[in-house]
Amino acid sequence: MTPLLFPYDVTQEDEMKRPLDFNRRSHLMNVDRMYKAEIVSIIRLTEKEKLFHIRIIDRSERERFSFLPGQFVMVEVPGFGEAPISISGSNSQKGFIELCIREAGKVTTMLHRAAPGSRVGIRGPFGTYFPMEKMKGHNVLLIAGGLGLAPLRSPVTFVTENRSDFRQIHILYGTTDPSQLLFDYQYEQWRRVDGVNLDIIVEQADPAWTGPVGRVTSLLEKIDVALDETYAIVCGPPVMFKFVCTMLSNQGMPRDRMFVSLERRMHCGMGKCCRCNVGSTYVCMEGPVFDFWTVMNLKEAI
Ligand SMILES: Cc1cc2nc3c(=O)[nH]c(=O)nc-3n(C[C@H](O)[C@H](O)[C@H](O)COP(=O)(O)OP(=O)(O)OC[C@H]3O[C@@H](n4cnc5c(N)ncnc54)[C@H](O)[C@@H]3O)c2cc1C
Numbered sequence: 001m002t003p004l005l006f007p008y009d010v011t012q013e014d015e016m017k018r019p020l021d022f023n024r025r026s027h028l029m030n031v032d033r034m035y036k037a038e039i040v041s042i043i044r045l046t047e048k049e050k051l052f053h054i055r056i057i058d059r060s061e062r063e064r065f066s067f068l069p070g071q072f073v074m075v076e077v078p079g080f081g082e083a084p085i086s087i088s089g090s091n092s093q094k095g096f097i098e099l100c101i102r103e104a105g106k107v108t109t110m111l112h113r114a115a116p117g118s119r120v121g122i123r124g125p126f127g128t129y130f131p132m133e134k135m136k137g138h139n140v141l142l143i144a145g146g147l148g149l150a151p152l153r154s155p156v157t158f159v160t161e162n163r164s165d166f167r168q169i170h171i172l173y174g175t176t177d178p179s180q181l182l183f184d185y186q187y188e189q190w191r192r193v194d195g196v197n198l199d200i201i202v203e204q205a206d207p208a209w210t211g212p213v214g215r216v217t218s219l220l221e222k223i224d225v226a227l228d229e230t231y232a233i234v235c236g237p238p239v240m241f242k243f244v245c246t247m248l249s250n251q252g253m254p255r256d257r258m259f260v261s262l263e264r265r266m267h268c269g270m271g272k273c274c275r276c277n278v279g280s281t282y283v284c285m286e287g288p289v290f291d292f293w294t295v296m297n298l299k300e301a302i
Pocket residue numbers: 072081082083084085086087100101102103104105106107108109147150151262263264265266288
C-alpha cells in the first residue's frame with residue numbers, strides 16, 4: 001500500500017481524476033497539517049479589507065500546496081486563534097496564497113495590524129470547490145456582492161486564464177458604494193480578456209461615480225445569455241444569493257447549475273467541533289460550495 005504523505009497534492013488523488021463530485025468530503029485534504037507561513041505583502045483595498053500575500057516558509061511544502069477555486073484555509077494568528085478565509089488568488093499561481101480579509105473581530109483585527117514579515121499558521125486547503133471543469137464549454141455567470149468578490153476572484157482568474165475553454169463570460173459585481181469596491185485595479189485587466197464582460201453597480205453613488213446605481217439583480221436583467229447553457233457562481237451575503245439564484249431559476253436556469261459559497265462560524269474546519277452544522281450537514285466538509293438546489297433543501301441554510 002502506498003504510504004500516506006502529507007501534504008497531499010490533491011490533484012493527484014484518484015478521486016480528483018473521476019468526474020467531479022463537488023460535494024466530495026474534504027477529509028482527502030490536508031486536514032490537520034499546520035504550515036508555518038509569513039506575510040510577504042499587504043495591500044489595502046478598502047477601509048475594512050486588505051489583501052494579504054502569504055508564503056509557506058518550507059519550500060517543498062510551498063511547492064506542493066495546491067487548491068481549487070472555492071476552497072478556504074484556516075489562518076492562525078499565534079496566541080489569538082484561527083479564522084476560515086477563502087483563497088482569493090489563482091490556483092495556477094505557485095509561491096504564495098492570496099487572502100482578502102475584512103477586519104471583523106479578534107483574529108482578523110490582529111491580521112490587519114500585522115506587517116510584512118509577520119508569522120502566521122495556515123491549515124488546509126479545506127472544503128468543496130466550484131466545479132470549473134464541468135463548466136468548460138458553457139457560458140459562465142460570475143456574480144458577487146460586497147466581500148463576495150473575495151471568494152469569486154479565484155474562479156474569475158480561472159476563467160480568464162483558461163478563456164478558450166468557456167463560451168460567454170459575464171462578471172457582475174455589486175456593492176454598497178464606490179469606496180467599498182474590491183480589486184478595482186484589476187477591472188481593466190479582466191475587461192481586456194476577449195469576450196469577458198464586467199459590469200459593476202453600486203447602491204449609493206458618489207459624485208465621481210458614472211456607472212449604474214442599484215442592486216446586482218438589476219444588472220442581471222440586462223444580460224443576454226442562454227441560461228439553459230450557462231453555469232453560475234454566486235458569492236455574497238445569503239440574502240443576495242437567494243435573490244439572484246431565485247431570479248435565475250425563474251428565468252430558466254437549472255438550480256443545480258448555480259453554485260454558492262455558504263459561510264458559517266467555524267472552528268476546526270475538519271468535521272470535529274460541530275460549530276458549522278446546518279442540520280446534519282457540516283459546512284466545513286460538505287461545503288462551503290453547494291449547488292443552489294442543495295442549499296434550498298438544507299433547513300435554515302439561508
Ligand atoms: C468558508 C469561509 C470563508 C470565508 N472567507 C472569508 C474571506 O475570504 N474574507 C473574509 O474577510 N472573511 C471570510 N470569512 C469570514 C471570516 O472567517 C470571519 O470574519 C472570521 O472568522 C472572523 O474571525 P475573527 O476572530 O476576526 O472574529 P470573531 O471575533 O470571531 O467575530 C467577530 C464578528 O464576526 C462574526 N463572525 C465570525 N465568523 C463569522 C462567519 N463565518 N460568518 C459570519 N459572521 C461571522 C461574529 O459573529 C462576530 O460578530 C469566511 C468564512 C467562512 C466560513
